[in-house]
Amino acid sequence: MLRRIAGSLFWAARYLERAQWRARLVDVNYHLLLEVPPRDLEPWEPLVRITAEQELFAAKHSHASEASVIDFFVFDRENLSSIRSCIESVRGNLSPLRHLISSELWLAVNRLYLETQGWSAQALAAAGVSAFFAELQRHFYTIDGIIVNTMPRDLTYDLLAIGTMLERPDNVSRLLDVKYHYLLPRLEDIGGPADLRQWAAVLRSASAFEAFRKVYGNSIRVNRVVEILVFDPAFPRSMRFSIERLAQALERISLREEEPVPEHPPCAELLAMLHAGSADQTIAAGLHEFLIDVETRCARLSDHVFDRYMSLE
Amino acid sequence: MDAQRAGISVPGWQAEVAELQPLNEMFDAQGRPRPECARVIAYLLAMESRRLAELGERAHRMFQTMGVTFNVYGDTEGEERIFPFDPIPRIISAEVWAGLEAGLIQRARALNAFVGDIYGEALIIKDGVIPRDMLVGSPQFRHAATGITSPCGVYITVAGIDLVRGADGRFHVLEDNVRTPSGVSYVIENRRIMTRLMPELIRGLRVSSVENYPAYLLASLRELAPRGVADPTVALLTPGPFNSAFFEHVFLSQQMGIELLEGRDLVCMDHKLFMKTVHGPRRIDVLYRRIDDDFLDPVVFRPDSLLGVAGLTAVLRAGNATLANAIGTGVADDKGVFAYTPAMIRYYLGEEPLLPIVETYLLRDTEVRHKVLRDLDHYVVKPTGASGGYGVVIGPSATDEELAQARKRIEAAPADFIAQPVFPLSVHPTLVGGGAGGEAALVARHVDLRPFVLLGEKPRVLAGGLTRVALREGSLIVNSSQGGGSKDTWVLEE
Numbered sequence: 001m002l003r004r005i006a007g008s009l010f011w012a013a014r015y016l017e018r019a020q021w022r023a024r025l026v027d028v029n030y031h032l033l034l035e036v037p038p039r040d041l042e043p044w045e046p047l048v049r050i051t052a053e054q055e056l057f058a059a060k061h062s063h064a065s066e067a068s069v070i071d072f073f074v075f076d077r078e079n080l081s082s083i084r085s086c087i088e089s090v091r092g093n094l095s096p097l098r099h100l101i102s103s104e105l106w107l108a109v110n111r112l113y114l115e116t117q118g119w120s121a122q123a124l125a126a127a128g129v130s131a132f133f134a135e136l137q138r139h140f141y142t143i144d145g146i147i148v149n150t151m152p153r154d155l156t157y158d159l160l161a162i163g164t165m166l167e168r169p170d171n172v173s174r175l176l177d178v179k180y181h182y183l184l185p186r187l188e189d190i191g192g193p194a195d196l197r198q199w200a201a202v203l204r205s206a207s208a209f210e211a212f213r214k215v216y217g218n219s220i221r222v223n224r225v226v227e228i229l230v231f232d233p234a235f236p237r238s239m240r241f242s243i244e245r246l247a248q249a250l251e252r253i254s255l256r257e258e259e260p261v262p263e264h265p266p267c268a269e270l271l272a273m274l275h276a277g278s279a280d281q282t283i284a285a286g287l288h289e290f291l292i293d294v295e296t297r298c299a300r301l302s303d304h305v306f307d308r309y310m311s312l313e
Numbered sequence: 314m315d316a317q318r319a320g321i322s323v324p325g326w327q328a329e330v331a332e333l334q335p336l337n338e339m340f341d342a343q344g345r346p347r348p349e350c351a352r353v354i355a356y357l358l359a360m361e362s363r364r365l366a367e368l369g370e371r372a373h374r375m376f377q378t379m380g381v382t383f384n385v386y387g388d389t390e391g392e393e394r395i396f397p398f399d400p401i402p403r404i405i406s407a408e409v410w411a412g413l414e415a416g417l418i419q420r421a422r423a424l425n426a427f428v429g430d431i432y433g434e435a436l437i438i439k440d441g442v443i444p445r446d447m448l449v450g451s452p453q454f455r456h457a458a459t460g461i462t463s464p465c466g467v468y469i470t471v472a473g474i475d476l477v478r479g480a481d482g483r484f485h486v487l488e489d490n491v492r493t494p495s496g497v498s499y500v501i502e503n504r505r506i507m508t509r510l511m512p513e514l515i516r517g518l519r520v521s522s523v524e525n526y527p528a529y530l531l532a533s534l535r536e537l538a539p540r541g542v543a544d545p546t547v548a549l550l551t552p553g554p555f556n557s558a559f560f561e562h563v564f565l566s567q568q569m570g571i572e573l574l575e576g577r578d579l580v581c582m583d584h585k586l587f588m589k590t591v592h593g594p595r596r597i598d599v600l601y602r603r604i605d606d607d608f609l610d611p612v613v614f615r616p617d618s619l620l621g622v623a624g625l626t627a628v629l630r631a632g633n634a635t636l637a638n639a640i641g642t643g644v645a646d647d648k649g650v651f652a653y654t655p656a657m658i659r660y661y662l663g664e665e666p667l668l669p670i671v672e673t674y675l676l677r678d679t680e681v682r683h684k685v686l687r688d689l690d691h692y693v694v695k696p697t698g699a700s701g702g703y704g705v706v707i708g709p710s711a712t713d714e715e716l717a718q719a720r721k722r723i724e725a726a727p728a729d730f731i732a733q734p735v736f737p738l739s740v741h742p743t744l745v746g747g748g749a750g751g752e753a754a755l756v757a758r759h760v761d762l763r764p765f766v767l768l769g770e771k772p773r774v775l776a777g778g779l780t781r782v783a784l785r786e787g788s789l790i791v792n793s794s795q796g797g798g799s800k801d802t803w804v805l806e807e
Contacts, residue, residue: 002574002589002591003589003590004575004589006591092554095554096559096563096573097573098563098567099563099570099573107378110378111378155591256592257592258593309591310591312578312589
């Protein structure tokens with residue numbers, strides 16, 4: 001496979017994951033705010049922080065309202081990480097390599113893209129926010145299902161997996177970090193009803209709420225949320241789960257080479273860190289520092305994968 | 314639907330510009346269906362107006378879902394468009410096609426011989442059949458091509474020959490495209506759509522298949538492999554997603570099962586060509602390129618080009634890879650050289666041309682120029698080096714200002730232009746309206762035909778080709794970049 005194509009697959013998967021992630025963030029926040037009258041002045045502001053796009057956002061909007069955040073997150077073409085831009089990138093990356101992916105996958109991606117072409121704030125208002133995101137989520141799950149069920153487990157599949165699994169921990173890390181450090185800065189609120197609702201929203205944003213309930217029952221505690229989103233070996237969006245899948249994909253790619261590499265150091269190190277750690281220990285030592293470390297290592301791993309398999313230099 | 318509505322009437326402008334009425338492809342001068350079209354006409358007549366109207370929309374939706382699009386140069390807005398498609402098929406009888414096919418092969422062989430000769434011994438010039446300055450002055454002449462030979466003597470692997478049908482019913486050659494002709498993917502996609510729109514009709518008529526084109530092309534390309542390479546690696550080189558024909562590049566590479574490369578995927582080492590893969594460099598033996606000469610190799614051509622690969626020309630010269638089409642084939646489709654193509658056929662093949670060409674006047678000739686300039690509004694003026702309908706001035710429909718400008722350009726550089734009399738392109742019933750509850754009607758629109766000829770160890774011709782239709786009433790310009798659409802072309806088997 002061409003190195004350029006490997007890069008396109010990787011980026012298509014990353015953007016697809018990013019689009020899904022953003023859709024869930026907006027959807028969850030919207031529903032969170034429906035039920036509780038917002039006490040904070042800017043209840044939409046944390047979303048902009050989670051994605052670390054304050055600067056670009058501030059250049060376009062005076063404050064973070066429902067309308068401005070939805071516009072920025074969903075429709076804005078100038079924001080390269082808006083859902084619309086992500087979907088356009090997915091299609092743009094996959095379009096020249098239709099021959100490598102299943103035609104079902106191409107058709108599903110193209111259908112979603114065609115839908116985005118009709119998107120507008122008015123259309124969203126007419127459909128209703130809930131219905132809009134439910135429909136969008138259906139598209140994403142269809143695409144995920146098609147990838148799993150129609151694509152042979154070959155190099156193409158592995159490169160898509162690597163993209164998805166590198167994007168995921170990054171997103172989870174940002175979500176945890178913002179919730180832990182920026183929301184509810186007053187000590188006395190910790191453990192209160194607003195705090196719990198926010199942690200529940202964090203879980204929902206990672207589609208982890210129900211999985212959490214199954215393992216830990218009703219009571220939401222910070223360390224348990226961190227456990228399931230970071231260290232859980234079975235939950236499909238945990239950092240550990242993602243990096244394990246990524247390691248497996250890298251191993252399969254290596255095995256197809258004439259001279260297989262025994263190990264990818266940036267991957268092995270990250271994996272060791274996630275295998276050895278626990279939530280209590282991590283929170284005690286400083287969750288923020290840990291998350292920054294994970295993000296840095298993910299970036300290093302991304303560079304490593306890119307240099308080894310995709311760079312044209 | 315009656316014969317009148319099916320496009321028998323002659324568009325008003327025609328009376329002013331041509332004495333002859335254009336031929337209607339489906340009906341004879343008395344309004345009777347031509348025999349080969351009878352079943353299609355009966356089928357359309359039996360159709361309810363509502364269903365007829367739906368045909369266009371259904372086809373449009375199918376194209377959209379399939380993502381069959383093209384890009385338009387200089388269009389920053391909607392980047393991707395769907396090539397407008399008319400669901401009324403164009404029929405060519407087995408007998409007419411047999412004659413065309415022989416003429417097309419003859420023509421492609423002569424043009425190919427010409428390219429080989431020009432970059433070799435240039436006998437046609439030494440023998441005085443074509444004047445030397447015709448070629449040396451041609452912007453399409455490439456010094457870099459001299460001395461590069463092809464393993465089986467093929468320089469033009471793919472030729473797209475544009476034909477127009479005159480009032481006398483004969484197909485005439487309007488121009489040749491032997492650089493990187495495009496459009497074949499639409500032929501195949503159009504057929505896919507039509508087999509869904511009118512399955513029973515296609516089966517009943519015994520329409521020749523077009524599906525084998527990618528297999529033919531791959532076979533022709535493999536035959537170009539450097540000697541000694543038993544199982545050659547063939548790849549397609551594209552300028553990338555912003556090219557107007559990118560869809561076709563994706564389509565063909567997919568259909569042939571070969572890699573679709575951009576210049577940055579390639580590297581030349583040791584006078585050999587490689588592509589950069591996940592598992593290291595892999596050798597390429599035959600490169601089907603869809604980028605222009607100028608961008609192929611920054612060492613030899615435009616140094617600022619990022620689309621090609623440095624060192625490619627040296628690889629070709631060393632005989633370690635073959636390029637299709639070869640460098641410099643543009644000399645053969647230069648619109649000035651076009652006037653000499655009948656002589657070329659006689660010179661190289663010793664045969665009489667089977668296909669007539671549209672009369673062509675070289676404006677470099679003073680006497681001819683004066684005659685043309687006197688009645689400029691009766692002629693079509695074309696720049697010799699351009700393709701795709703760019704820069705063409707159609708006298709009868711040009712404004713006084715456009716004519717004045719054309720005159721100025723011609724006088725400044727007469728050798729850069731040719732003129733042709735306005736040719737009465739045949740018309741074909743075409744579906745218009747039908748959107749938003751409007752009534753659908755069949756009206757006459759001008760059409761041309763671009764068949765595709767492949768040269769390899771033996772010639773191969775795609776049955777039919779791309780019928781392009783000028784969708785604007787009275788328009789003679791069928792290019793997709795200028796508001797044209799296409800139709801499926803059905804060559805009937807005996």
